[in-house]
Amino acid sequence: MVAVHRDWSPFVVSAPGKVILFGEHAVVYGKAAIAGSLDMRAYALVTPRTDSKARMVLPDIGVDVLFDSHTLPLLSGTELSHPSEVEALVPSSISIPEGPGRTAVLTFVYLYGCIFAESDRTTGFTLCVRSLLPVGAGLGSSAAFNVALSATLLQLTGQLQEEGVSASDRKLINQWAFHGEQVAHGTPSGIDNSVATYGGFLKYIKGEPSVNLESTHALRVLITNTNVPKSTKALVAGVRALRDRYPSVVDGILDSIDSVSTTAATLFQSTSEAEETLEQQMQDIIRINHGLLSTLGVSHASLERVREVTAARNLASKLTGAGGGGCALTLIPNGMASGDVDVVARELEGEGFHCYQTVVGGGGVAIARNVDGKVTVEQWLADTMERHNSPADGDDGNVYGRAVAGFATLPAAAIAVLKPE
């Protein structure tokens, strides 16, 4: 086949992480959950190559793989009974890394295989992803990666519109990102990729289109990473095993969590209540939701410690995501001085945890097209490397500010697109 190289300029895609505010685990069983996007995001820089190969560089997780596009499988999406079976189709020339890189490589092979038709395979590119989201902490780093990857592959194959990200673009990106999540997680509910795609606050019920709550209430939260590793797959399986043993008991708990989420959705959309009353009610249901999750066996001593430390200051906390470690979220009342939040954060950090002060509800996937043709992956990496090499000055309340500063090689217009409000 004669190689046809379409001309295209480097572009950058960004997608946010998520925090599940209410309804994790219950969402797997068709109950409602509420989630919001974080202002911590994954960023993909995509630059053209002169050959038809695809290079994926993921410095945060130690991956740098060069794929020969013609050896990657051509998939229509129906060859495998589940996307997670893609491992059997990885070309023997590729050595699959251990750890988080493994999932990333498998996901790439699956999504590239499905999205890149044979005629697209002359388009060579280098994809470099950097992320501000800690891996495996319950903040949806995997979904942000999958949304950024899906948007990249769809953009490269001319399946997205030329400007902005339209409603139909988002639908398509979200569908593929969900398949990426299936490679990573087996049976995900789809909530993480929906938030990373659409941003804002979403009410999500599995199998139904997510509903944007159009909330006017900004939500200040303190996120505490307990740094205790957890496996989402194992925790979801644990709840399933408990439900198999005590179906009516566990179904009752899942129904209560559903009521918590429904109540929260009403509070988010409420325009009649005073802000303080809403905050009080929100705190109540945060406490209730954590208690219900704890009875499902997905809390952890570290998460209980976060709850105790914050409760001593009259703040409500709950685990967020799969639990078993990972992250907790604490609602910060709007009137609380940031100095007082710093005091709580320092106390939690004294316990060996890591805190992020953040606001929930920013924009979803964003694409900055035609960024300066001189941007190279090497330059971009050198630029952002400093942040990743200096944990001491990273990961406090202003992580995003530093990330953008790290993208000094990008034009201001691109940066504006990448930080959608």
Ligand SMILES: Nc1ncnc2c1ncn2[C@@H]1O[C@H](COP(=O)(O)OP(=O)(O)OP(=O)(O)O)[C@@H](O)[C@H]1O
């Ligand atoms: N910085 C990154 N660069 C490249 N890939 C990443 C990065 N961060 C996460 N990923 C992808 O996401 C996977 C991690 O998924 P995992 O479910 O363990 O974490 P998580 O999504 O942060 O947790 P949760 O689903 O509980 O929110 C990695 O194996 C990789 O495929």
Ligand SMILES: C[C@@](O)(CCO)CC(=O)[O-]
């Ligand atoms: C535990 C869970 O509800 C949330 C993980 O972030 C699993 C899922 O929804 O796929």
